[in-house]
């Protein structure tokens with residue numbers, strides 16, 4: 001983020017975008033789409049975030065394309081964040097951890113998105129492996145979709161919301177992790193669309209030392225003012241993420257769209 005700015009670009013090969021780029025809705029089309037994004041933006045943005053489901057739609061050929069895309073990200077100077085939103089009981093969570101966070105795994109990424117709704121503790125195998133291999137995880141805390149609030153704002157018997165519990169737990173993982181100061185390797189997903197929720201739920205994002213993946217910027221309606229509001233006090237940790245809004249610019253307009261989005265996020269965060 002210090003080198004390239006606080007922007008992550010999502011590689012979301014939706015059927016409509018493939019058509020707009022003149023590509024087929026098949027494994028060859030999404031491979032071409034994603035590799036063009038990596039070629040245009042690798043080494044120019046902090047992170048690229050392929051969305052797994054949109055590759056899985058095409059079965060083994062789509063997953064093979066995803067493997068190739070993750071491989072293409074390596075060595076560009078841009079980190080890969082694989083958006084898979086995994087979360088499982090401990091014994092099988094270890095399998096997911098091996099799939100995405102082990103050295104040499106075909107689908108290894110620099111970081112993955114994880115869901116804590118089987119209990120934050122169930123994610124321990126992934127957190128441990130990430131710490132061992134120098135990778136990271138982003139744990140969903142306050143997601144960008146309107147339906148998330150029903151679960152995430154719910155208050156437990158201790159008077160604390162589910163989201164606040166996730167943030168506190170992630171803070172404890174970072175305190176126990178290898179990075180003694182600065183940002184830890186256990187990040188949080190906090191949508192740029194969540195409005196006053198962080199403040200109203202009494203959440204201190206900065207105290208968790210979590211890198212903050214912030215989707216919702218762009219196509220889901222969050223702009224400069226929303227980013228400023230949600231992340232007040234935690235500006236240095238924010239990695240704003242946008243997919244469709246930038247990808248819609250087409251292969252020739254990508255770089256320009258990314259420069260504009262980066263300038264917007266920088267202004268919102270005062271960075």
Ligand SMILES: O=C(O)c1cc(=O)[nH]c(=O)n1[C@@H]1O[C@H](COP(=O)(O)O)[C@@H](O)[C@H]1O
Nearest residue numbers: 010051083113143144215219220242243244
């Ligand atoms: O984990 C994510 O990446 C994620 C979490 C969240 O709370 N909201 C969210 O939109 N995302 C992902 O971020 C991307 C947003 O895409 P756009 O709405 O096109 O910018 C999609 O791939 C979503 O699955």
